[in-house]
Amino acid sequence: MNYNELRHFADSWGLVAMTVVYLVLIGWTFLPKGRERGDEAARMIFDSENENRDADHG
Template identity: 40%
Template sequence: MDTYSIFREIADSWVLLAMFLFFVLTVLWVFRPGSRELHKDAANAPFRHENQPAQDIEEARQ
């Protein structure tokens, strides 16, 4: 059996299974209990300084 066929069989079975498990674990991690506040904070990040714009780097150093 040549190298290509061996790698092809591995990719068709074990790598596919590993990618599927990674996907399922990622979805479970995102929707885990207690992560709602983290997601809300990330979603509102562009609006944090809406009322008072952030200072320039030069102004913050002074």
């Protein structure tokens, strides 16, 4: 495979592959468990802050 064939493949199918991966990763967040995991991740910093404060003043 020479450079021109590789470049043609990357220009056509590489773009399609990157688009599919992008759509899958964006769509993954809208799955039913995605909201729960997102909410848990958003609260994670506050949970560890409270645990550390309770342990220090114990």
